[in-house]
């Protein structure tokens with residue numbers, strides 16, 4: 001079940017962050033493995049709600065532009081289905097007030 | 099192939115460990131390249147808020163005095179949160195200078211400026227994709243554009259260290275080895291912060307608050323939710339964050355931002371952040387595997403330092419000190435190898451000896467079971483005892499016209515009646531084990 005309140009809260013918080021966006025995704029999921037995954041841990045664990053299940057296509061949609069580069073999804077995915085890299089040089093999140 | 103080296107040492111990652119490593123190599127006039135993927139110093143990095151000055155002094159020596167900070171952290175509080183309030187202990191030393199609140203952008207900028215003056219060749223905006231290996235030895239790095247060669251590479255690439263993984267120096271981490279943390283930087287004016295936290299107005303005063311307990315609000319329903327909440331006062335910003343084990347989050351199907359939002363509503367925290375404006379949200383992992391998960395720290399031509407090696411003491415929020423000192427020792431070990439013209443694992447293993455002599459491996463060893471023990475009793479720590487502390491203080495503080503001895507007797511016996519008696523013994527056993535480990539540690 002998607003918690004709408006939390007999703008809204010995260011969206012508001014993501015709006016505080018500066019990103020230098022990469023033109024290609026540094027996060028790629030193996031949809032074949034995802035189709036068989038019951039837990040869908042990525043959709044719940046990510047502090048930026050980067051992963052969402054598209055119920056119609058039964059596919060994971062990856063909004064890599066919002067990624068905070070923490071690495072949690074990579075470790076938490078039970079099927080090792082995420083090919084996780086850093087965004088290209090200089091791209092991705094830019095923390096200024098940390 | 100005859101390799102033409104670009105430098106004596108390459109350091110990957112310009113966090114505290116990488117900077118310290120590069121500096122110790124440059125100090126003796128050796129050529130060192132420091133490569134960082136971020137465009138701006140520190141802009142990929144996140145922490146709670148205090149850098150420990152003893153380690154900073156040890157690494158930067160006479161340059162230490164140049165560091166600008168936002169506040170000296172001289173007050174520490176430990177709080178056990180319950181549904182309606184908390185029990186809090188405070189330690190304050192008005193003359194303490196052992197920790198500075200500095201934002202990472204400011205910390206890394208200042209550190210990098212200093213090491214550049216000492217001759218470190220700094221290359222920002224450059225992601226290291228792979229390590230170059232030859233005849234079983236690391237001889238350089240492959241960035242997106244270029245290759246750089248050096249006989250020794252120091253991996254200071256942080257908690258996710260993809261490069262250490264690439265070399266198979268460690269296994270994949272499991273969820274139980276990692277804390278996921280999120281934080282909000284909350285803007286308030288300087289004066290409001292000083293009034294709310296009872297601080298002097300000259301920045302010589304600052305607070306680090308640590309909160310335990312998850313028996314309040316929506317969090318009550320979740321079992322085995324051991325979380326650490328932290329708050330640091332900066333000049334005109336508060337840093338409020340929570341850290342929770344990834345396994346606990348997965349099991350409870352919880353998103354960590356929900357926890358942070360709930361924390362902000364707690365009656366003892368809400369007034370502290372009231373009317374503050376969140377100016378940045380961030381997330382980061384903390385390695386918590388400790389002593390048992392330390393990777394292979396050296397291999398031919400390569401050394402690992404800082405978070406990449408899992409060097410933190412999560413119980414006391416110590417990380418920058420481990421990073422700075424392990425970086426320095428990694429740099430010094432590289433110098434020994436350069437002197438001997440031998441970059442093999444065998445020579446570089448002097449790093450291990452240096453770490454064993456320092457507080458780093460000693461503390462990791464002494465705390466090797468502590469986190470595990472805390473987690474094994476997480477419901478006791480996060481739910482049961484905060485409640486019992488509340489009960490005790492209700493007896494002491496509410497003049498409720500019932501005989502004190504009667505209440506205290508009942509309170510005492512409640513420890514044997516509330517839960518299965520074995521739970522109490524397990525708590526005592528776990529607590530004693532932690533205490534004995536640390537007392538008789540290295």
Ligand SMILES: Cc1cc2nc3c(=O)[nH]c(=O)nc-3n(C[C@H](O)[C@H](O)[C@H](O)COP(=O)(O)OP(=O)(O)OC[C@H]3O[C@@H](n4cnc5c(N)ncnc54)[C@H](O)[C@@H]3O)c2cc1C
Pocket residue numbers: 086110111112113114115116133134135136140142143144145146147148149150224225226227254255256257279280281339341382383384403404405406409410415416417418419421
């Ligand atoms: C929530 C939280 C609170 C904390 N609070 C405190 C505290 O109050 N006090 C304290 O002392 N410690 C604290 N710590 C721990 C502390 O932040 C870390 O231990 C410390 O930053 C580790 O330093 P490091 O140099 O090893 O790694 P990092 O600081 O993570 O630096 C690694 C660097 O490597 C770069 N990098 C990574 N991969 C590549 C690559 N392939 N190519 C190029 N560059 C790369 C990164 O961009 C980064 O700049 C906290 C940590 C967290 C997460």
Ligand code: SF4
Pocket residue numbers: 029030033034035037038039040041042043051060076077078079080081082
């Ligand atoms: S948790 Fe892993 S396998 Fe499951 S849906 Fe997410 S990415 Fe796919």
Ligand code: SF4
Pocket residue numbers: 027045046047048049050051066067068069070071072073074381
């Ligand atoms: S790295 Fe962190 S922020 Fe990025 S997608 Fe994974 S869990 Fe989300």
